Amino acid sequence: MNPDANVERFDALANEWDNDPQRVFMAQKVARAMRNALAPAGTETALEFGAGTGLVTLIMARHLARVTALDASAGMLNVLRAKCAAKHLENVDVITGNVPQAMPANRYDLIYASMVLRHVADVPALLGVLFDHLAPNGRVALADLDTEDGSFHGAAKGVAHHGFDRATFATWLRDAGFAEPQFTTAHTVQRAADDGSMHEYPIFLAVARRS
Numbered sequence: 589m590n591p592d593a594n595v596e597r598f599d600a601l602a603n604e605w606d607n608d609p610q611r612v613f614m615a616q617k618v619a620r621a622m623r624n625a626l627a628p629a630g631t632e633t634a635l636e637f638g639a640g641t642g643l644v645t646l647i648m649a650r651h652l653a654r655v656t657a658l659d660a661s662a663g664m665l666n667v668l669r670a671k672c673a674a675k676h677l678e679n680v681d682v683i684t685g686n687v688p689q690a691m692p693a694n695r696y697d698l699i700y701a702s703m704v705l706r707h708v709a710d711v712p713a714l715l716g717v718l719f720d721h722l723a724p725n726g727r728v729a730l731a732d733l734d735t736e737d738g739s740f741h742g743a744a745k746g747v748a749h750h751g752f753d754r755a756t757f758a759t760w761l762r763d764a765g766f767a768e769p770q771f772t773t774a775h776t777v778q779r780a781a782d783d784g785s786m787h788e789y790p791i792f793l794a795v796a797r798r799s
């Protein structure tokens with residue numbers, strides 16, 4: 589998979605990304621599931637990778653002390669920056685780059701991501717890197733599609749995984765050192781595939797702790 593294919597695709601989509609009501613609703617559902625599962629006290633520092641235009645970031649940032657929003661696409665992050673400025677949200681720092689290479693040299697109380705892991709070739713290796721960037725007792729919250737038949741993205745390039753099997757994902761989390769992996773269903777997307785047939789695509793939220 590060519591990582592630049594993702595950057596080009598998301599740079600091109602950036603200005604229209606938030607115009608899709610289903611996408612906005614999905615992000616709201618994922619953010620709500622994250623808040624319910626993590627119950628942040630408001631004192632936590634967090635890293636969100638693949639933050640995109642900030643659909644999840646802007647909700648989560650209101651419940652956290654500070655968020656670093658990282659994304660490979662400068663175009664998506666330009667939209668996020670403009671939204672933070674318009675809403676006078678001052679606790680969001682923005683970094684352009686790819687995980688795992690561009691992970692900041694910090695430790696966080698929380699690391700979260702929504703709909704990003706499918707674009708990452710080696711997810712078990714990334715989970716190990718996330719573990720190393722968490723403070724003791726820190727937690728990850730990772731949302732993505734359950735295993736699907738490839739119809740969710742159609743012909744789009746830059747997709748490394750057609751969703752994930754929860755049991756396999758739990759094993760990857762444990763192998764990376766995480767304890768207590770817990771899964772919930774954050775949302776189910778209902779939409780037509782390229783051939784017109786209706787599909788349901790459940791989105792899981794996996795939460796686990798660095799013990």
Ligand SMILES: C[S@@+](CC[C@H](N)C(=O)[O-])C[C@H]1O[C@@H](n2cnc3c(N)ncnc32)[C@H](O)[C@@H]1O
Pocket residue numbers: 594595598615637638639640641642643644658659660661664685686687688701702703704707708
């Ligand atoms: C499907 S979008 C999701 C955006 C956002 N999380 C949301 O829920 O609206 C995937 C995002 O992940 C970013 N991305 C993909 N691979 C990445 C990587 N290896 N490192 C950082 N960002 C990445 C893309 O640029 C894009 O903004």
